[in-house]
Amino acid sequence: MDFKKIIALLVFFFAVTASKAQYQFSGYVDAESAKGAVYLSVVDDYRKISGVFPEQILNKTYPDSTGYFSFSGDNLPAENKIYRIHVDMCNENDQNTAHFTGQCPNSKEVNFIANNNDTLTLPFSFDNEMFCLVISKNEKANAFLKIDSLKHDMRFAFGTYRSEANRKINSKKWFSILQQYGEQLHEPLAELYSYSFFSDRAQPLHAYYLEDLKTNSYYDNLLNRLKEKYPNSNYTEQYREELASDKYLIATIKPDGLSWWVYGLGAIAALSIFGNFFFYGKLRKMKSFFPPNKESLSNQEKKVLELILENKSNKEIASDMFVSLSTVKTHINNLYKKLNVSSREDVKNLYSS
The missing domain is CATH 1.25.40 (Serine Threonine Protein Phosphatase 5, Tetratricopeptide repeat)
Structure with a gap:
């Protein structure tokens, strides 16, 4: 075969290969982690941005003897998304339970931003720690770190x-x-x-x-x-x-303390009590200004009232009315009850105007 044709075929092969493997995420894990599988996951739910979730896993691979691993392909979205690479050291007996809860104590992870056109590497850090550096042409890739x-x-x-x-x-x-x-x-x-x-x-x-x-x-x-x-x-x-x-x-969310309507009812109750006292006082004043109607009194009680207002004593009233002293006292007690007073002075004050 002509040498130029071979070169052309090789160029075509690499071009096709490159077009089918537009993204490549690679890196290294330490010697202990090299015993486990490495997973590539896409994180569509940012509440599950950290952890082990089987429904997020896109691909799985195993590192080589040096700890190197790589993911490549052409099946990622063109826009940026959140991805995670984690190495899982859970044994097979524990994986089902640990992965179901999203937790694996022997798992190490790194989250990054990438798209289908990105080449990203995860080398060891200066102190030989894994997943502490993200190197990519996508300047957003290491934002999470x-x-x-x-x-x-x-x-x-x-x-x-x-x-x-x-x-x-x-x-x-x-x-x-x-x-x-x-x-x-x-x-x-x-x-x-x-x-x-x-x-x-x-x-x-x-x-x-x-x-x-x-x-x-x-x-x-x-x-x-x-x-x-x-x-x-x-x-x-x-x-x-x-x-x-x-x-x-x-x-x-209710603020601390009582609800607004409780304070409202309290204010209404306070106004009501205040109003009752106000009008009761007004009524008392009106009663003192307008004496009770004498028509509620009997003829004898009216006569006793007139004599009291003339400053007559009980004996004088008994003599003027030709009744006994005890009868005068009975009339006076009935008079006090009807006029809502308790003494001669109250009676005089009531009719002083």
């Missing part, structure tokens, strides 16, 4: 002084740091990585997140950035639904 570094610094800051005052100060500080750093990366998927951390209900920051959500426009702005860059993505829809749910949650 950068955020993990910030989260490490945050945990250290929270652990320095274990007090409520320290927690509040650091909560506000690290919320701002994580949010601003995510925006600076210009990659909404990286922001979702931070969001999934501090909005997690199992995290101590969740209460502060709900409080921050009431006034901070960051969350609505993040939704807009997701809609603009990933309009048809599962990530965007998931975030939109979660944000709406959390906003509904904070809108229905």
Whole structure:
């Protein structure tokens, strides 16, 4: 065969091969991890961004004697998505249970952002640690490692002084740091990585997140950035639904103390009591200004009343009316009851005008 034809065939072969294997993710695992399988997973649910989930796994391979492994193909989406490579040291007897719960204590992982055109390598770090470096032409690839570094610094800051005052100060500080750093990366998927951390209900920051959500426009702005860059993505829809749910949650949270309607009823009751006392006092004044009608009195009681108003004594009244002293006392007692008084002075005051 002509040498030029061989060269042409080789060029064609490599071109076809390259077109079918547009992505390549490779790296090294340490000697202990080299005994297990290495998995490539796609993370469509950012709440499952860390862990072992069989439904996410795309491919599986085994490292060679040097710990080197590689994944390649042409079956990934053209847009950026979240991927994970993990090495699984769970034995076969434990895998079903451990993978079902998403946890495997002998698993090591690294998350990154990539697409179907990316070449990505995971070399050992300067201290020979695996999965601590991500090298890629995709500048967004190592965003998660950068955020993990910030989260490490945050945990250290929270652990320095274990007090409520320290927690509040650091909560506000690290919320701002994580949010601003995510925006600076210009990659909404990286922001979702931070969001999934501090909005997690199992995290101590969740209460502060709900409080921050009431006034901070960051969350609505993040939704807009997701809609603009990933309009048809599962990530965007998931975030939109979660944000709406959390906003509904904070809108229905009752403030500490009694409900507003309890205070309202209390105010109405207080006004009612005050009004009763007010009108009762007014009534008393009216009664004192307008003496009771004498028509309720008998003829004898009216005669006794007139003599009392003339300052006559009981004996004088008995003499004037030609009755006994005991009869006068009986008339006076009946008079007091009908006029709602208890003494001669009360009677005189009642009719003094």
